[in-house]
Amino acid sequence: MKSNNTEAQYDASRYRTPDGYTSDIAVFTITSEQTKAYAPPKMVLKLMLIQRAEHDTEGNPNIESGKWALPGGFVTPEETACAAASRELEEEAGIAGIHLKQFGVYDQPGRDPRGWIISNAHYAIVPEYRLSERKASDDAVDVELFSVAELSEQVLAFDHKNIIQDALTHITRDLLQTTVAKQFLPEMFTYSELQAVLLTVTDDKAIQNDQAFARKIKSLPFIEAVKGQKTQRTSKLPTQLYRFIDAEVKQSIYTARH
């Protein structure tokens, strides 16, 4: 290991220091298409990308311009990358107080032609209605939502294709193994709404099957039926509403069914 010096004697020139530290954000949303009245929604998982402008605010040519990229920006020494991500989201899209999770660091030499730039990647879960006011900004000419299928056809800036792939892996795992699904749902939801969220990332037969899932939801320790609360937004038949409750979910591949 290399030696460390004290604060006073610390000599930065002995080590090369990074040329930048950025925070990138994979903003996920689930779009609900109400195909017709009194029916469960068709849900699709989408990722928000920005198209990089030709020039920045000062008229200088922008690197990787024209390509689609994850939103993000430089982190300052007074904040964590997660705080920076939160700030960026608020500044750019007016979205505050949403679920953010760090999932990876990208530091492959040469990943950014501008120099040694370390990217700390997060994913965000934004309910669809909060994306309404999205807009282009300084160095983005366009902002758009892409489904997973559409993503693979796009040319993406830097190593964002890798980052997005990892983001998808992480959100899929988290949706199925934790209770983050609630971030996509209203406070109270029907079994078919939860089912639709999960089906955006899995094709598990037990989740696809309506009757099985309607039965299962009642025995999940981290979800409770809200007594007397019904809705007709997914069916003509008034339907039971559920909510997530705080309950520890621990699981092991050595004890589960296979």
Added chain:
Amino acid sequence: MKSNNTEAQYDASRYRTPDGYTSDIAVFTITSEQTKAYAPPKMVLKLMLIQRAEHDTEGNPNIESGKWALPGGFVTPEETACAAASRELEEEAGIAGIHLKQFGVYDQPGRDPRGWIISNAHYAIVPEYRLSERKASDDAVDVELFSVAELSEQVLAFDHKNIIQDALTHITRDLLQTTVAKQFLPEMFTYSELQAVLLTVTDDKAIQNDQAFARKIKSLPFIEAVKGQKTQRTSKLPTQLYRFIDAEVKQSIYTARH
């Protein structure tokens, strides 16, 4: 979002850049005490820490000296943090080719008195026998293994207490939800050896119960019995050996038993 410039016009002074990028490693091992012959081992999960020296190689006082800390060091622009971790492990302890996983980034302002230093944290799984040659190095006066219980009594350098807490959370989850347990075990192992590994991080009744676990291991899709292979290292009775096989393990809290 702040604007980006092209390579030519990139002006580093517009953004403050980090004062350093380090890679820290939580080196986990499981010590097996052979309490007596023909018995399963008693296993304990331990973490390797170094005690920071008073002075570095050049005789300058070392920061946070005397405190216990995670091994690690500065990352260079020609490598990823993971590669740096691997290099550090090899340089310091002569350990190569072991399981390494990135689990978190630490960038809280003020976490390191020397400046804006970002730490990329990894955990490593090292089988006990490979730690035999461990030694003190340049800026470590001592190297020692600590059990989880002992860790909470130690004064740790920087924010390493947090990092270690997160490392424990991650390795616990990975041991129970992935097949990394195999990194602690020989190629072929008995049910009681696997059981002992898992019991270092869980108190799950279904895993504690010998008969239940001996039955369960035979139906796990990612483990197979090795025909005709038996050992007497855990029992007088020749005992079936198992091995991990490559099998996708996907699971969801919405389909498992509770």
Added chain:
DNA sequence: CTAATAGTGTCTGTTAGACACTATAGT
């Protein structure tokens, strides 16, 4: 009445959990 979604009744096969029991081999 029809169509669509929500939800139940019921059967079957599998498994978890518990407990008693057998099997083996070194000392």
Added chain:
DNA sequence: ACTATAGTGTCTAACAGACACTATTAG
């Protein structure tokens, strides 16, 4: 013979998966 570990026999209750069926209500 004793002891510690490995492993089986067997029962019960719970649950998954399948399929048929009922319930409700807007149009």
